Amino acid sequence: MGEVPEPHTGWTFLTNHARVLAAIADDHHARVRDIAAHCRLTERAVQKIIVDLEEAGYLSHRREGRGNTYRIQPAKVLRHPAEAGLTVAALLALLVRDEADRGREPA
Template identity: 75%
Template sequence: MVGVPESHSGWTFITSHARVLAAIANNPNTRIREIAAHCRLTERAVARIISDLEQDGYLSHTREGRTNTYRIQPDKVLRHPAEAGLTVASLLSLLVQDESDRSRPPAVQH
């Protein structure tokens, strides 16, 4: 699969829930199998994360045939008190890039 990052061990800055949400934001019709491969998680873990996100109102889906179409609630406030006032949209603005931005290195401010 093109664009799939190499596996990683050790700690990371981004949680699995945020990675799954970002993958869905990139493609609302993506399949659990594709999310799992991209996020380096099992399909079972992705299904559990999607269930968590739906249960708490961050995500919903509609089923059309064999395809799920996910809908993210961008105005939903993040759960942790340290992120009080931040919304899903603000989180996704950090994690999801426009296609045109993917080829450019990130700007570093000093």
């Protein structure tokens, strides 16, 4: 998952659900512990968010050994009426860095 970001106070543009989904999109084999550290959430909060995303059909998982492999449903439409027609894939295109961009310094 890379470096853990510094803590932040105040409001932000993204919900915790969006952060967790983006972290999973970045690494489909990520452990709950790693997602929690990356998103600055508790492991329990991440587990609940994953359950929410699975129950709503945005995410599924398959057990592999002692870990999970997550599968995101990219064609699933976002829930809020203001985002009518916007898919998970479109959201993740904004949030997840392309492999080619990894390691490069932000502009």
